[in-house]
Amino acid sequence: MNTSSSAVRTKSNAERKAIRAERFQLLRRNKAFLVGAFILSFWLLIAVFGSMIAPYPYDAMDFMAVSKKPSGTYWFGTNKLGQDVFSRVLAGTQLIVWMSFLATALGTIVGGTLGLAAGYFKGWFDIILMRILEAISAIPVLIVALLAIAALDGQSSGITVGVIGFVFAPNIARTVRAAVLSEAELEYVAAARLRAERTPHILFKEILPNVLPPIIVEFTVRLGYAIFAIATLSFLGAGVEAGSPNWGSQISENWAYIFSNIWWPTLFPAIAIASLAVSVNLISDGLLEVFEV
């Protein structure tokens, strides 16, 4: 029996490293991803350390300095209450970053689980579940959110996170289901069944790791939507605790004064929203190219 193990080949260590390095390099060379990652890390830093660098407390009012133009003292100017716009933009970061992340994570977990089950079981379960999810996703996000918030009388960020997560779940479920449909046909799933694995193990330990790339991409896409949805809701005065320094409310409180040429309390939070949303979208574009999903 001298059919030695040299009868078989592996990719050399160097080659293995090269493949991993290549994927990393692709990301590093991907301009969209780089710019997005740079902006997002900037906002994450602000979310964590913003309160430390803010020159003033976000709610401190200085009636001697109402509606001041941006200057050395007030970098982004002050609003009609004499509050420092720069400090308020910094203070609003944490809330929107957290809320959008949690809402998307919730939607991904719920939708991902439903999608896994639908793609794996197929048949009636799949048909009924997908019709229900389609019905949910047919209603515009904002309408559902406003209705839910009104019905639950919830001016709380917790309820908003829940509602957005719920509304996002169908889209994520559909993406995951499509990936699982082809994956479940592969023979490693049959092999798992042939050692009497339980269904949750097959779904989460066998199939899930193989459908992660599309889930990650879908997560980043949804994150962008979540940022916009939360900003819009708070602009409409719903979904967040009153008085909290969030970007949407800052815009809604100040936009009317644009016509009096007081543009700065509106412009800076608007730029913040736009740059955060764009950064997330750039990241998802980059991932999409590298994962080729």
Added chain:
Amino acid sequence: MSTIPSLELRNLQVQYTVRGIEKDVLRGVSFSIAPGEAYGLVGESGCGKSTAAFAAMRYLPRNGKISGGQILFEGNDMTAMSADEVSNLRKSAISMVYQNPIAALNPTVRIGKQVAEVFELSGESESVAMKHAYEALARVQIADVESVMRRYPHQLSGGMAQRVVIAMALATNPRLLVMDEPTTGLDATVEAEVLELVRQLRRETGTAVLFISHNLGVIRHMCDRVGVLYAGSLVEEGSTEEIFNNPSHPYTVGLLRCIPRGGLHKNTDRLDTILGTPPALGAKFDGCVYVDRCALVEERCRTTKPEAVSIGTGHAASCFNYAQAQSMPRAVDAVQVNVSQDQNRKTTGTRLLNIDHLSKAFTQEGRTVQVVNDVSLSVGVGETLGLVGESGAGKTTIAKLILGLTGSDSGSQVVLDGKNLAATLRKRDISDVGAMQIVFQNPDQALNRRHSVTRIVSRAVQKLRGLNGTESDDRAHELLSGMRVEASLHSARPTQLSGGLKQRVAISRAFAGSPQLVVCDEPTSALDVSVQATILNLLVDLQKQDGTSFIFISHDLGVVRYISDKIAVLYLGRVVEFGDSNQVFGGPHHPYTEALLSSVPNIDGTVRKRIPLTGSVPSPSNPPNGCVLNPRCPRMAGSGVEGLCTTVEPELKEVEPGHFMRCHIPLDQLRVTQQK
């Protein structure tokens, strides 16, 4: 005949740029094809066969480039031509037929229109082009041309689609036809028809053919001369007769020795193999490219490149020791080692698995499709049952029904070791689940690419043996080492392993629960012949050690004959013949078996008369009345029982001891007609 060759490659060098590094793929390949000649290129995967074919059309992937040498088409250097000139040549003089015919056709365009487009390209009006398309399709022996012209590609069978592709390739009356694995993936009987067609068209048109195949039998039947490629070098070249009867390069000799030829059987013979694997793309060699695997390697082979030595007329091999090639030592012992013969003898004869009246019908678009129809079989302890038949015969479905992956219809019985098993896995005991396992065809899909090798095997040990933690890991490593998967690879992911290694991991997993029966569903058909030989040897060793029974599914009749004790031949979900391996292969055969056997291109070069099956496999949703084979049966006409054949379905009956057949024609009559 002119003396200018149709195609001549002169010292052709091709490089692929992979991650910024230029890697040699063809290292100075030279050969020429005379007008009207068929030239075959053989070699294992990754040796540059397809690259040579694409280079002959100057059609390389974007990262490929011709870095030296010349491609002369009828004496004109294609490497010096402009893109337009090359494109004109492709339009008028050179055509190519690819491996996957369905993928080569545009799925949204009807066949007639698609074939006509080739003619329209050369400036014909639509109506004239359609007329010519009709003629082109008729030329490739498509029976009902008008209906085929109205169909879309997905409505054609694989064989029919390949005929269409060949018709398109021949539409312009090319002077050179490049065929890259044109019959790989087609069933044996369809393959035989397509090959027959190509041979006939060659006689009619005198087209030169460059024929690429990994199947040596096909090459032997199709080609006048053969070139053996290894690591991008032509190591041997000669007439087909010379290459097969007087191989003179150690690689050619090794390739031929790997193949389970007629007559070899696991009980008496071990297959030889070629140690090692082909070098990685772009490996550098000072001397001979084959040094790492050669049994005759010497010091000078490592330092000096051997020149091609002329051995006979037109026969040359690039080897210093070509004279010893045929007597080179085997890589593995020729004699089968019988590990526990006594134990085997005790247990053989006892029936391990009995399947009775196994049936499965699927509902498809409201119609019932009887995929498996009343199949009864049995497998003895330590025995291999080979399942043979063309695609759609129900081989894989039968395996899934036995394993419980698919639930069988009521009335079906699967009895393992005296115990009646439930139809689905969910209702079976864990010990029964572990007792029957499977090795799939495609190890890429059968192993979870996100799990490490250890985890894949260890998990199976945990579930099927009830071991935990380090115990199961230890047992997994033991199993893997037993299958000769080195310890350094145990933490690797499947994607980092070669095909042969992956299949070893899959086999380790199947044996994790000490199974009594393992289904091998085409376990070697995705592998090169040298790897196939190693895997077959491994399976046989395991069987001899543990007395494991196998159900072995394969379309390769040579492999099935080598490894099987019993054979069941399936047609349209029915067993049409069942018996000992030598009964089924030796005959007298069931008419379908006879046709199947006769369609396999024989590597020994013995010319067999092909018994053609007319028409195509009927749909299982609408099987013919009487015997399901009757519309295609090669032996029905003149048998005197035609009336029975077309009205009554024959029973599977014992025609001689241990030999069962589903045929109305008496055995003696079959014996006489088949001996003619």
